[in-house]
Amino acid sequence: MLSTDETQSPLQLQHHQDLLHRITLRIRQSLELQEILETTTAEVRSLLGTDRVKIYRFHADGSGEVIAESIHGDRLPSLLGLNFPADDIPPYARELFIKSRQRVVVDIVTQTTTGASLRENLNESTTQEPEQQLRYRPVDPCHVEYLTAMGVRSSVVVPILHDERLWGLLVSHHSQQRHVSEVELQFIQAVTDQVEVAIAQSTLLSQMREQAEREAKINQLTTVLHRLPTVQLQAALETVVEIFQASGGRLYLMSQTADQADQFYVYGEQPTELINGGGRQIEQHLLWQQYLRSPDQEICKVAATQDSGQELWSAQRMQSMYLSRGERPNPNCWAINDIYQEPIFRTIVTSFQSTQVRGLLIVPLRYGKQAIGCLTVFRNEIETERLWAGRCDNDKRQIMAQISFETWRELRRGQAKPWTENEKKLAEVIAGHLVMAVQQYRLYSQVQSLNANLERQVEERTAELQHLLEQQQALSNGIAKIRASLKLGEIFQTTTEEVYRLLQVDRVVIYQFNPDWSGSFIAEAVREGWSSLQETQTSNASIQSYISQSDRCIVKNFLDAPVPNIDTYLQETQGGDFSRGCAVKRVDDVDTMNFPDCYRAVLKQFHCQAYVIVPIFQADKLWGLLGVYQNSGPRQWKDIDIALVMQTSDQLGVAIQQAELLEQTQSRTQQLTKTLEDLKQTQTQLVQTEKMSSLGQLVAGVAHEINNPISFIYGNVIHATEYIQQLLEVIRLYQQRYPEPDAELRTYLKKIDLDFITEDLPHLLSSMKIGTERIQEIVQSLRTFSRLDEAEFKSVDIHAGIDGTLMILAHRLKAQPDRQAIQIIKDYGQLPLVDCYPGQLNQVFMNLLSNAIDALEEQSNQRSSEHNYTSQIKISTRVIAEQQVRICIADNGIGMSESVRSRLFNPFFTTKPIGKGTGLGLSISYQIITDGHKGTLSCQSTPGQGTEFAIDIPIRHCSKL
Numbered sequence: 036m037l038s039t040d041e042t043q044s045p046l047q048l049q050h051h052q053d054l055l056h057r058i059t060l061r062i063r064q065s066l067e068l069q070e071i072l073e074t075t076t077a078e079v080r081s082l083l084g085t086d087r088v089k090i091y092r093f094h095a096d097g098s099g100e101v102i103a104e105s106i107h108g109d110r111l112p113s114l115l116g117l118n119f120p121a122d123d124i125p126p127y128a129r130e131l132f133i134k135s136r137q138r139v140v141v142d143i144v145t146q147t148t149t150g151a152s153l154r155e156n157l158n159e160s161t162t163q164e165p166e167q168q169l170r171y172r173p174v175d176p177c178h179v180e181y182l183t184a185m186g187v188r189s190s191v192v193v194p195i196l197h198d199e200r201l202w203g204l205l206v207s208h209h210s211q212q213r214h215v216s217e218v219e220l221q222f223i224q225a226v227t228d229q230v231e232v233a234i235a236q237s238t239l240l241s242q243m244r245e246q247a248e249r250e251a252k253i254n255q256l257t258t259v260l261h262r263l264p265t266v267q268l269q270a271a272l273e274t275v276v277e278i279f280q281a282s283g284g285r286l287y288l289m290s291q292t293a294d295q296a297d298q299f300y301v302y303g304e305q306p307t308e309l310i311n312g313g314g315r316q317i318e319q320h321l322l323w324q325q326y327l328r329s330p331d332q333e334i335c336k337v338a339a340t341q342d343s344g345q346e347l348w349s350a351q352r353m354q355s356m357y358l359s360r361g362e363r364p365n366p367n368c369w370a371i372n373d374i375y376q377e378p379i380f381r382t383i384v385t386s387f388q389s390t391q392v393r394g395l396l397i398v399p400l401r402y403g404k405q406a407i408g409c410l411t412v413f414r415n416e417i418e419t420e421r422l423w424a425g426r427c428d429n430d431k432r433q434i435m436a437q438i439s440f441e442t443w444r445e446l447r448r449g450q451a452k453p454w455t456e457n458e459k460k461l462a463e464v465i466a467g468h469l470v471m472a473v474q475q476y477r478l479y480s481q482v483q484s485l486n487a488n489l490e491r492q493v494e495e496r497t498a499e500l501q502h503l504l505e506q507q508q509a510l511s512n513g514i515a516k517i518r519a520s521l522k523l524g525e526i527f528q529t530t531t532e533e534v535y536r537l538l539q540v541d542r543v544v545i546y547q548f549n550p551d552w553s554g555s556f557i558a559e560a561v562r563e564g565w566s567s568l569q570e571t572q573t574s575n576a577s578i579q580s581y582i583s584q585s586d587r588c589i590v591k592n593f594l595d596a597p598v599p600n601i602d603t604y605l606q607e608t609q610g611g612d613f614s615r616g617c618a619v620k621r622v623d624d625v626d627t628m629n630f631p632d633c634y635r636a637v638l639k640q641f642h643c644q645a646y647v648i649v650p651i652f653q654a655d656k657l658w659g660l661l662g663v664y665q666n667s668g669p670r671q672w673k674d675i676d677i678a679l680v681m682q683t684s685d686q687l688g689v690a691i692q693q694a695e696l697l698e699q700t701q702s703r704t705q706q707l708t709k710t711l712e713d714l715k716q717t718q719t720q721l722v723q724t725e726k727m728s729s730l731g732q733l734v735a736g737v738a739h740e741i742n743n744p745i746s747f748i749y750g751n752v753i754h755a756t757e758y759i760q761q762l763l764e765v766i767r768l769y770q771q772r773y774p775e776p777d778a779e780l781r782t783y784l785k786k787i788d789l790d791f792i793t794e795d796l797p798h799l800l801s802s803m804k805i806g807t808e809r810i811q812e813i814v815q816s817l818r819t820f821s822r823l824d825e826a827e828f829k830s831v832d833i834h835a836g837i838d839g840t841l842m843i844l845a846h847r848l849k850a851q852p853d854r855q856a857i858q859i860i861k862d863y864g865q866l867p868l869v870d871c872y873p874g875q876l877n878q879v880f881m882n883l884l885s886n887a888i889d890a891l892e893e894q895s896n897q898r899s900s901e902h903n904y905t906s907q908i909k910i911s912t913r914v915i916a917e918q919q920v921r922i923c924i925a926d927n928g929i930g931m932s933e934s935v936r937s938r939l940f941n942p943f944f945t946t947k948p949i950g951k952g953t954g955l956g957l958s959i960s961y962q963i964i965t966d967g968h969k970g971t972l973s974c975q976s977t978p979g980q981g982t983e984f985a986i987d988i989p990i991r992h993c994s995k996l
């Protein structure tokens with residue numbers, strides 16, 4: 036209860052003054068309200084010595100929250116952060132707190148409450164006794180039960196006002212009975228007054244901070260809008276959404292003219308189009324448009340059309356349906372906290388059902404009184420969480436004292452976050468900046484459009500002049516290119532491409548007359564998508580069916596048919612009007628010409644709509660035509676276009692004459708060069724043939740001279756063997772008859788080792804016989820290789836020629852000090868006798884096998900360290916299709932590159948060092964096979980793996996058929 040005993044010592048009064056001064060100083064030193072409130076509760080609790088001092092702040096809905104607290108020990112629980120329902124403080128108590136600034140002291144033990152009104156104390160005379168300023172009354176039983184449930188025996192409550200509104204309460208709770216003196220109550224009131232000052236300062240500081248933050252955000256938006264030469268509306272919208280921490284936004288700009296469409300800039304989460312709206316957006320809804328265009332009128336004042344059969348809806352009727360409380364949207368900023376609770380939005384809200392959008396901020400954009408669009412910001416639904424001191428029951432039927440203050444957590448989903456006044460003001464300021472930016476953007480667009488039109492006109496005129504200049508320069512360049520090249524094909528293609536590029540047509544062709552005055556297209560440049568006349572003239576055999584046999588189709592109107600084999604008039608008249616001096620045929624629109632139907636069918640087939648044709652003369656002779664075609668539509672040919680085509684035709688005539696003169700000169704030079712090369716090759720071949728012939732004669736002579744004595748020796752060896760066998764038999768018989776010869780005979784027999792002679796002499800004779808047989812084989816191989824007796828074309832055994840050549844080269848196949856022996860692998864097929872020149876064919880075998888041995892020797896030098904490497908030459912023969920035989924000679928030597936292989940059969944080409952090859956062996960072999968035997972000689976090689984030569988010759992020669 037409140038005690039009026041004011042007999043306190045000066046020391047206590049000084050202590051109170053010092054404490055109040057300290058609290059005041061700490062309050063003034065800090066600008067943070069929360070810090071001030073925490074300091075206040077701590078100091079007050081320290082002075083009063085109570086168990087708990089708290090500051091309770093009211094919310095907009097009447098409920099409140101403990102936002103600062105100081106407790107002593109654990110006699111009373113902490114209530115910091117807990118919310119209390121609005122019913123805990125009745126309305127009449129709130130009224131007393133506001134009007135009278137009622138201060139309440141409650142004593143649960145005596146169940147009395149003492150109220151002291153600050154305003155009455157200020158109004159009454161100071162001479163009045165203190166007891167007369169106090170009001171004593173019993174405590175409400177519910178309040179006693181409420182405080183008892185909290186464990187409180189003594190309570191002091193002082194209101195905190197701000198702007199004549201109840202901001203909160205300063206409350207002191209004690210778990211024991213305690214008397215509160217008037218001085219202590221005045222001290223608490225003085226502290227509360229300082230808190231009210233701090234709240235006012237904090238509010239002012241918050242407003243200043245909000246203003247600074249608002250200006251910073253405006254500066255951020257301004258920077259985005261104007262950081263580039265052009266206004267960045269999309270980037271500005273994204274910045275606005277970021278500023279409001281929204282889920283999405285839209286910037287809607289109305290069209291300026293009827294032929295323009297509305298503009299929409301969107302970012303983030305977006306609604307769908309209006310249901311049954313024909314693709315309309317939410318801003319194009321009738322009510323939305325009414326709000327934007329008529330801010331001074333009722334938003335629901337919508338007039339039906341006269342022919343709709345509906346009555347005119349008045350504002351009162353619409354408001355009764357949509358605006359339940361008669362509210363009218365703010366014309367400068369329509370803030371909708373919950374779109375599902377806004378009746379007027381019930382026809383629009385369906386577009387948001389697929390999103391989580393809950394709040395809407397619509398800010399009209401108006402330039403003067405003219406609406407130019409709006410800015411819309413979306414805010415998604417949120418979850419709210421509040422901690423209550425005990426379970427909060429909103430059921431009004433059970434108004435009972437709360438007996439439990441255990442923390443109860445309330446979680447609500449799908450809640451709408453209300454728009455603050457600061458956000459609304461910020462939106463209006465942003466709208467002003469966007470209006471200026473949009474106007475600047477539109478003004479800039481108009482200036483850009485005017486500049487673009489002016490630039491386009493200047494560019495068109497400049498392009499015309501540039502086109503004239505380019506045509507002249509291109510004509511000069513084209514003439515230079517024509518004169519720089521003397522190749523007709525290149526000249527024709529260059530000409531068609533240059534004319535095609537300069538005139539920007541669909542087709543340019545060059546038509547050449549044949550000696551019989553028929554003709555064909557020899558060069559063409561055609562735009563992609565149109566058929567090629569060069570291809571059509573050879574692939575479309577049915578094109579003649581377009582032309583009837585009537586006389587009208589073989590008249591002068593048919594001079595310029597686009598396909599040569601149907602232009603019989605040019606052939607029959609040897610060039611038509613062009614050969615009689617016509618300089619140009621010009622048609623701007625084929626549909627306006629009096630052409631026969633058959634000719635129109637041809638032009639339609641090739642989509643020809645306009646053309647220009649000029650003749651090409653070589654000296655005084657009509658050589659051909661230069662045609663320029665427009666397929667995409669009619670074209671008004673300009674004089675400069677005609678002049679360009681005619682000048683090009685003249686230059687073509689000069690180039691053709693020069694090219695033909697050069698071609699004749701080059702042809703004559705090539706003939707002379709070829710004749711000279713043929714003479715050189717013939718001479719070389721004659722020399723080589725003469726050498727081989729001399730060699731063959733030498734080989735044949737040596738073989739003949741050797742053959743005679745060898746035949747004599749071979750024939751006598753047989754008789755000598757027989758005679759010696761007889762003599763040995765006689766010696767044996769003597770030994771049997773006279774087993775004991777005299778001493779002189781025994782000494783001589785021992786000296787000559789008769790037993791050894793008897794045993795070795797038959798072997799010696801046998802070796803002599805084998806040697807003579809080997810010499811005979813060599814002689815036969817020499818005779819076979821020389822083929823002097825077979826110099827004519829005859830049927831021979833190919834295998835015998837190959838074996839003879841191998842016999843001659845046997846000494847090169849044997850092992851050498853620096854390499855192993857070369858292994859010969861024979862894969863002979865069943866070959867019939869083949870018609871050939873045996874001597875020449877053996878020469879080919881000799882050349883190919885010698886080259887293979889050379890390659891293997893070089894490979895052996897490179898692979899000397901490889902023990903598992905074996906040099907091999909594989910010879911295979913087969914009968915192949917069409918009565919031919921194939922002889923393949925392959926080695927596993929070093930191989931050769933493609934550049935070497937391509938020049939292999941050229942005369943005098945060799946890869947061997949100087950002095951080891953003439954470069955004629957393979958060239959002569961190639962001529963022997965291709966010219967002499969009508970066959971082929973080919974080579975396949977892979978570097979590092981080997982080389983294979985293949986000889987294909989017919990089995991029977993055509994001359995024998």
